[in-house]
Amino acid sequence: MANPERSTELLWGSRTRGGLSLDRIVRTAVELADAEGLGAVSMRRLADRLGFTTMALYRHVPGKAVLVALMYDAALAGWGAVPGPDPETSTDTGPGSDATPGPDANPGSGAGSVTSPDPGADWRADLAAWARGGLDVHRRHPWLADAEDPRRVPGPNAVAAFERALEITARTGLPPAEVVAAASLVSGVVAGAAQRSAAEARAERGSGVGFEEWWGRRDSLYAHLDRYPTLSRLYREGAYDAPPDSFDYGLERTLDGIEARIRDVVRYEKACEVCGRPVADGPAGRPRAYCSAACRQRAYRHRRRTEA
Amino acid sequence: MANPERSTELLWGSRTRGGLSLDRIVRTAVELADAEGLGAVSMRRLADRLGFTTMALYRHVPGKAVLVALMYDAALAGWGAVPGPDPETSTDTGPGSDATPGPDANPGSGAGSVTSPDPGADWRADLAAWARGGLDVHRRHPWLADAEDPRRVPGPNAVAAFERALEITARTGLPPAEVVAAASLVSGVVAGAAQRSAAEARAERGSGVGFEEWWGRRDSLYAHLDRYPTLSRLYREGAYDAPPDSFDYGLERTLDGIEARIRDVVRYEKACEVCGRPVADGPAGRPRAYCSAACRQRAYRHRRRTEA
DNA sequence: AATGGCATGTCTACAGCGTACACATCGGGT
DNA sequence: ACCCGATGTGTACGCTGTAGACATGCCATT
Secondary structure, eight states: OOOOOHHHHHHSSSSTTTTTOHHHHHHHHHHHHHHHGGHHHOOOHHHHHTHHHGGGGGGGGSSSHHHHHHHHHHHTTTTSOOSSSSSSOOOOOOSSSSSOOOOTOOOSSSSSSSSOOSSSSSHHHHHHHHHHHHHHHHHHHHHHHHOOOOOOOHHHHHHHHHHHHHHHHHOOOOHHHHHHHHHHHHHHHHHHHHHHHHHHHHHHHHSOOOOHHHTTTOOOHHGGGGOHHHHHHHHHTTTTOOOOOOHHHHHHHHHHHHHHHHHHHGGOOOEEETTTOOOOOSSSSOOOSSSSSHHHHHHHHHHHHOOO | OOOOHHHHHHHHSSSGSSSHHHHHHHHHHHHHHHHOOGGOHHHHHHHHHHHSSSGGGTTTOOHHHHHHHHHHHHHHHEEEESSOOOOOOOOOSSSSSSSOOOOOOOSSSSSOOSSSSSSSHHHHHHHHHHHHHHHHHHSGGGGGGGOOOOOOOOOOOHHHHHHHHHHHHHHTOOOOOHHHHHHHHHHHHHHHHHHHHHHHHHHHHSSOHHHHHHTTHHHHTTTTGGOOOOHHHHHHTTOOOOOOOOHHHHHHHHHHHHHHHHHHHHHHHHHHTTTTEEEEESSSOOOOOSSHHHHHHHHHHHHHHOOO
């Protein structure tokens, strides 16, 4: 050990300064991405910011794809939380701060929960709140949309978020496959809005010009649009003067659609009195009790026998 | 001209072989992207395929961003077309083949069109067909999702497609701003589904393993999922056995939502019998005929006068 | 106490990307 | 005859992710 500086540092320096660690890497990467976008997170820049060389990162992370996966789940911390009335809300960042509130502290799936006595009530408000929460998360971490990957193994935070959506959606009484489909649909609405919002934010930062101003200067484009009758009629009628927020509109329409679907399908949630298979009522008339003529006949014979 | 080869070529070679041209570049780029994804379209590879050097491309295109914009609009050719019963359907490819069917050959916005006598009828079927057409386009060009850009100037094909969606949606009788919002919403559903489909396709090609198989091997993930009660209950109940197609489900729910919105809002489309301004019915009760008490009183006085 | 092995960090190098810049060639108008 | 713009070529720069060889320090075993 010919270097006394190094000795001094090791002997007297703050002990925690030294090690690179997975947590520090991921946390710093998330900060970098929050500030400058996922594109700004290169291994070199990240290493620089951490005060190490590029290749040091590879001692803790096998490659960039995995790093992004870790960032992704870290950023999703808290989305799955039940919004309860407790004041502590901002427990977000960091893969180390185990913000995942253990799904087992569950919001009353089995025994009746105290706060909301009726099981199916207010799924719509809760699902809307969940969606808005997701949009908030995406607004805090605009790069999330760029980090999407259909083959990514979901982490605890991602699963917790989806579990929460399923728990809410399940209260609608829709059949299981549709619960998943509906929750996924709303999740997709959130992801789509987040993507548009993030892309616009990036464009604005990249060009230095705001949305309104940029599109206001496209006169050479608008000159061509007279040829499209519906488009120009709608424009003349003020369709673009005060457009509704596209996320709100999409979310409300989607929830309307799910609501309509519930009206159509919940009556299918009845079991055949004989064989237990689901019974689909007709579009009108007296509700059916049996799934088929065979079962009805079987029930009839059974009744005859026991009554006799 | 010391080079006799060059002379021979110029004198005897096929005349059209020579020039690089914007059309050829864009067409070839689209082919390349169709076959190997947008990521495979680098200026070097594209130039190689065309038999020129990289920098030759820059004599025709200012940069890659513009090239992608040209590819994008070229790939959208045909989406805006009215699906009339004519057998010629596959007029898709190429920025040169002016496939845009001139929006002025319009589908009966003004005078009553012959084929569909009732104006509002079947907006739902038409909009669904438009959405499916869009998904088809995206399936033929899976890279379209990667080429999205909120600040891109739309080309004629993109505008034609949106015009078609607006034309259909306008038949619902929704107010102008909502026509745009609803059409955009459906467009977003298409884009979202296309994105998921493309990402999955790329993952499949990249890993060489199909969706089912890949997720079937994630046992080490599923081992963790017991902790999530709703998720595992739904799984046990078979929610994942025969999942509905996510695009179909999302599209139908979205159209349901628009339908519900029409029921809620179309009654607002009535004009005050006195001043002509729009009259909003209350949430219940007898429909209003006047926009204000003042107008009602004016109408009453007018009636008294004319009857007397 | 010495030693071997492993974890950690560093350095150099490579293939790929978009594109700026200097240069060669050719056709057409002054 | 001359020049000039359009077109195509070749080289080079800075950026990316990461493979591979090398140095160092700590821990467990001998």
